[in-house]
């Protein structure tokens with residue numbers, strides 16, 4: 194019996210109902226979506242083997258798998274609807290996810306092929322598949338890999354991380370915080386684009402930097418890729434929402450213009466070794482292309498990078 198597509202449902206990690214496309218294959222319902230690109234598939238990763246997540250009915254019971262699958266679809270749809278991009282490679286590459294990776298693993302990752310999610314230990318993290326911004330962050334690494342391919346170290350690595358956070362915050366659109374749903378220790382989130390210094394980075398035990406002068410210059414974390422990303426995160430937040438930062442006033446231009454500026458900068462102007470100064474120029478050029486050289490958007494970008502001390 195050939196596979197056929199169905200609309201299925203389930204309850205996620207935090208009990209929220211999710212509807213999603215799945216398939217009926219060989220007598221069972223499986224988390225195979227054949228409607229998006231070359232497919233969106235979510236596996237249970239047990240003993241280092243991808244196992245299909247199956248159900249005898251259209252209701253799936255594995256909360257992490259339900260969230261990972263639905264969040265992958267939402268993130269696929271975001272890149273298709275917002276930028277007309279067909280998956281990470283713009284050629285419909287299969288979006289593959291693995292849940293229950295490791296043993297209460299307190300992290301998630303993108304390895305070039307799979308988005309992987311740990312279940313968390315319940316002390317620091319809840320299952321990370323429960324965070325839509327985490328799925329969007331991980332898929333964004335795939336997009337970055339197929340565009341500027343920013344080297345994952347020092348300043349280019351911090352930009353890589355920042356783009357993943359920016360698109361994470363654009364997909365999970367109701368706030369400017371990454372990981373707000375999956376922290377088990379009462380923290381408001383993992384990173385804040387709105388006010389990076391509101392949170393303490395756990396390697397340095399310092400507030401995340403929100404200005405160039407506060408950048409991390411050590412060797413931890415591949416030269417602080419998850420630390421210095423906050424400098425560019427703050428700039429993107431200011432481009433969108435505006436505000437005053439270290440005495441510099443920025444008039445924001447909103448999320449819709451901001452996501453277009455950053456996507457164009459990433460896909461048209463940045464290269465593997467781009468640094469923060471080049472990020473400023475790429476965003477100015479992208480805003481100029483999209484909205485004109487004297488536009489509010491160009492002014493917002495210039496002021497935002499002035500505000501975080503990047504010239």
Ligand SMILES: O=C(O)[C@H](CCc1ccccc1)CC1(C(=O)N[C@@H](Cc2c[nH]c3ccccc23)C(=O)O)CCCC1
Nearest residue numbers: 299300301302303327330331334354372383395414419
């Ligand atoms: O995608 C990424 O950049 C992170 C991937 C980290 C990773 C890299 C290489 C192999 C394995 C894992 C995962 C996320 C992340 O930002 N991790 C941070 C913060 C973090 C989460 N769990 C941790 C446990 C210990 C230390 C730091 C962390 C990191 O790994 O730095 C992204 C969104 C949420 C989790």
Ligand SMILES: [Zn+2]
Nearest residue numbers: 330334354357
């Ligand atoms: Zn990342």
